[in-house]
Amino acid sequence: MSRRWTNDLSRADATPEHLFLNRRQLFGALGAAGLGAALPMGARAQDALEPNSFEEITSYNNYYEFGTGKTDPVKNAHTLTTDPWAITIGGLVEKPGDYSMADIVSQMDIEERVYRFRCVEAWSMVVPWNGFELADLLEMVGVKPEAKYVAFETVYRPDEMPGLRYPVLDWPYVEGLRLDEARHPLTLMATGLYGKPMPNQNGAPIRLIVPWKYGFKSIKSIDRITLTDKEPPTSWNKANPREYGFYSNVNPEVDHPRWSQATERKIGGGLFSRREPTLMFNGYDEVASLYEGMDLKANF
Ligand SMILES: Nc1nc2c(c(=O)[nH]1)N[C@H]1C(S)=C(S)[C@@H](COP(=O)(O)O)O[C@H]1N2
Ligand SMILES: [Mo]
Helix, strand or coil: CCCCCCCCCCCCCCCCHHHHHHHHHHHHHHHHCCCHHHCCHHHHHHHHCCCCCHHHHHHCCCCHHHCCCCCHHHHHHHHCCCCCCEEEEEECECCCEEEEHHHHHHCCCCEEEEEEEECCCCEEEEEEEEEEEHHHHHHHHCECCCCCEEEEEECCCCCCCHHHHCCCCCCCCEEEEEHHHHCCCCCEEEEEECCEECCHHHCCCCEEECCCECHHHCCCCEEEEEEECCCCCCHHHHHCCCCCCCCCECCCCCCECCECCCEEEECCCHHHCCEEECCHHHHCHHHHHHHCCCCCCCCC
């Protein structure tokens, strides 16, 4: 059941925005009645999955290629040409090549995933992404047995990305995952949100989403994927290895050297904007087995 990457709203598995809004109003009413603080754990988990509005998700962004301010991407990212688009997939794969966006998406099953999203800066959102599992793309190109890691690169276009003039990071933005992390069913290649094509400021036309890791692992506007046998360099680790590790799993017990990671602030929450406890693996306990026997304080 492949779908076009335009993510038309007619598809059966989409939740229309007005239904999200109705649920939001319901939770708002609960909060107004003073029940928010006394909700049992089950209800708290539901509260955590109340999606942020389209407006919130698309106007408070980190996309340093378009500036370092939270509203710079919404102002500047319209200059990025996202169609046509292709991803160069290479390294330790059976079928290396330039895969057009249309070609990729025609072979993938686009679904909706409502995920928590936790930035290393200690703010969070809940986002209804549209996309497909990275595992399916890796299957399509055939991973060679020697491959152990997946490296990702953001498009590098000085003419379209005003932030590239500033040496904030060593451009292009690069990221990486261990192969088992990349193949985990939670790991998404996102092509849209709220059933709409991915807005430029959120990483159009295609980005990574790894919901149990800090947001900077979720690299935007990907034009290169390389399978390797060595841990690939990653932008924030290169910029400051003391503060940002390769793994960067959300972990309330491992503080950033300059601030606590024990709590977080949900963006745009109104009554819910009080700080919430941060959850191990951002609440995605099913990934714990990937790290069995690893010291997650040393491998932060
Ligand atoms: N290429 C690129 N990808 C990026 C970033 C960036 O600056 N450039 N910022 C990261 C950070 S720090 C976060 S928190 C998320 C933000 O995603 P959002 O703007 O969709 O919320 O994107 C990540 N991916
Ligand atoms: Mo972030």
